[in-house]
Amino acid sequence: MDKKIILQRLGILLAYPLAYSYIRFVCDDADNFIIDPSNGSGHFLIAFSFPLFALLFIAVNEIVRRSRRENATLNRETVFWYLMTFLTGLTARFGPGMELSVFAMHLCAVYSVLVSNGILLGGKTSGFIFADLIDGICVKSFAGFPNYVVDWKCFGRPDSETDPSMEDKRTRVHIGSLAFITIMIVLMIISVSLMASIDEDIAVFIDNAFDGVLRYFDTFDAVEIFIRIVFAIPVCFYLYGLISRTAKSDGEREHRVASWLSRILGKGKTVSATIVYVAAGIFVLAYILFFVKRLTYMLGGFVGNVPDDMLVSHYAREGFFELVGIMAVNSCVYLAIILFGKSDENGKFAVPAKILVTLLMLESIIFAVIAMSKLGLYYSIYGYTPKRILAMWGTLALGFAAGLTIVTVHRGKPHFRAGVIFTSVSYIAICILSAVLVAIGA
Numbered sequence: 256m257d258k259k260i261i262l263q264r265l266g267i268l269l270a271y272p273l274a275y276s277y278i279r280f281v282c283d284d285a286d287n288f289i290i291d292p293s294n295g296s297g298h299f300l301i302a303f304s305f306p307l308f309a310l311l312f313i314a315v316n317e318i319v320r321r322s323r324r325e326n327a328t329l330n331r332e333t334v335f336w337y338l339m340t341f342l343t344g345l346t347a348r349f350g351p352g353m354e355l356s357v358f359a360m361h362l363c364a365v366y367s368v369l370v371s372n373g374i375l376l377g378g379k380t381s382g383f384i385f386a387d388l389i390d391g392i393c394v395k396s397f398a399g400f401p402n403y404v405v406d407w408k409c410f411g412r413p414d415s416e417t418d419p420s421m422e423d424k425r426t427r428v429h430i431g432s433l434a435f436i437t438i439m440i441v442l443m444i445i446s447v448s449l450m451a452s453i454d455e456d457i458a459v460f461i462d463n464a465f466d467g468v469l470r471y472f473d474t475f476d477a478v479e480i481f482i483r484i485v486f487a488i489p490v491c492f493y494l495y496g497l498i499s500r501t502a503k504s505d506g507e508r509e510h511r512v513a514s515w516l517s518r519i520l521g522k523g524k525t526v527s528a529t530i531v532y533v534a535a536g537i538f539v540l541a542y543i544l545f546f547v548k549r550l551t552y553m554l555g556g557f558v559g560n561v562p563d564d565m566l567v568s569h570y571a572r573e574g575f576f577e578l579v580g581i582m583a584v585n586s587c588v589y590l591a592i593i594l595f596g597k598s599d600e601n602g603k604f605a606v607p608a609k610i611l612v613t614l615l616m617l618e619s620i621i622f623a624v625i626a627m628s629k630l631g632l633y634y635s636i637y638g639y640t641p642k643r644i645l646a647m648w649g650t651l652a653l654g655f656a657a658g659l660t661i662v663t664v665h666r667g668k669p670h671f672r673a674g675v676i677f678t679s680v681s682y683i684a685i686c687i688l689s690a691v692l693v694a695i696g697a
Contacts, residue, residue: 262322305344350686399496623654
C-alpha cells in the first residue's frame with residue numbers, strides 16, 4: 256500500500272484523540288498531570304498536560320503534512336516554531352502567567368502549521384503575521400471543517416486495487432468473519448458460565464475480575480467523560496480542518512491576498528512629507544521638554560534617590576505604566592508614518608523622516624531604561640512576583656522593538672522576523688527564570 260495513503264489514514268484516526276486530548280489536557284482541569292519538584296526553598300509546578308498536547312499536535316500535523324505534500328521535510332523555521340509550541344506549554348505552569356503561556360502555545364501551534372507548509376502571506380515571518388494568524392485561526396480551520404468527513408474516502412480501496420468481480424466476495428467474507436467471531440464470543444461466555452456454576456474457584460475468579468473492572472470504571476465521572484466526548488467532536492473538525500486545509504494549500508491564495516494587502520496599504524501613502532515631519536517633530540520636541548522638566552525625578556531610580564515625601568513603592572510604581580504606554584504610542588506613531596507617509600519607489604523615506612523616527616525611537620529606548628530602573632528599584636526592595644517579571648519582559652520587548660525600528664529605517668530592510676523571534680525566545684527565558692527564582696525562594 257502507498258505510504259501516503261497509510262499516513263492519510265493515520266492522520267484521520269489520530270484527529271479525534273487529538274481533539275479529546277485538547278479538551279482533557281488544555282480546557283479541562285489538568286491538576287492530575289502536575290508534579291511539584293520542591294527543594295525546600297521554594298516550589299514550582301510542572302504540568303505535563305500542555306506539553307503532551309503540543310507533542311501530539313506536532314505529530315499529527317507532520318503526519319497529515321507528509322501525506323499531502325511531496326518532499327515534506329523539516330526546515331529550521333518549522334523546527335523553531337515546533338520548539339516554541341512545546342516550550343510555551345512546558346513552561347506554562349511555572350512561568351509568570353499561565354494564561355498568557357497557554358495563549359502563546361495556541362498562537363505558536365497555529366503558526367507552526369502555516370510555517371511547516373510554507374504558506375505565509377509574506378513568504379516568511381513578516382508584518383503580515385497578524386493576517387497569517389487570522390488566516391489560520393479563522394479561515395483555514397473553518398473552511399476545512401468538511402475535510403474530516405471528505406478525507407475518510409482514503410479508507411476505500413484505490414481504483415487500481417479494486418476488482419468489481421471480487422467486491423461481492425470480499426463483502427461476504429467480512430460479514431461471515433464478523434458473524435463467526437460474534438458467535439464464538441457468545442458461546443465462550445455460555446461455556447465459562449457453565450464452568451463457573453460447577454467450580455467455585457472459577458466463579459470467585461470471575462467475580463473478582465468483574466469487580467476490579469467495575470471499581471476501575473467507578474473512578475471516572477461518566478457524565479464528565481460524555482461531555483468531553485461530545486465537545487471533542489467540533490474540536491476535531493476544527494483542528495483537522497486547520498491542519499488538512501493548510502497541508503492541501505499550494506500557497507497561491509496566500510500570494511493573492513498578500514498582493515492585495517500590499518496594494519491597499521500602498522494606496523494609503525498619500526500624506527505629504529511636510530505633514531509627516533511636523534507630526535513626528537511635535538512628538539520628539541514634546542518628549543525633549545518632558546525630559547528636561549522631569550529629569551531629576553526620573554533618574555532617581557538609578558541611584559535610589561527617592562523624594563522625601565514619597566514611599567519607595569509609590570515612587571517605583573508612579574509613572575512606570577505611563578512610560579510603557581508612551582513607548583507603545585511611539586510604535587503606533589511609526590506604524591502610522593509607514594502606512595500613510597509618502598516614500599520613494601523603493602519604499603524608503605527621506606533623510607529628515609529617518610532622523611525624526613530615529614530620535615523618536617531613541618526616546619522610547621530612554622523611556623524603557625527609565626522604566627526598568629524604577630522597576631528594578633521596586634524589585635530590589637520587595638522581591639519577585641510574576642507581574643513584576645512580566646512587566647520587565649514587556650518593557651524589554653518594547654525597547655528591543657524600538658532598536659529594531661532604528662535599524663530598519665536606516666537599512667531600508669524590515670527586521671520584523673527578528674522581533675518576533677526575540678519576543679518568543681525571551682518569553683520562554685523569563686518563564687525559566689521565574690521557575691529558578693521560585694525554586695530558590697526569591
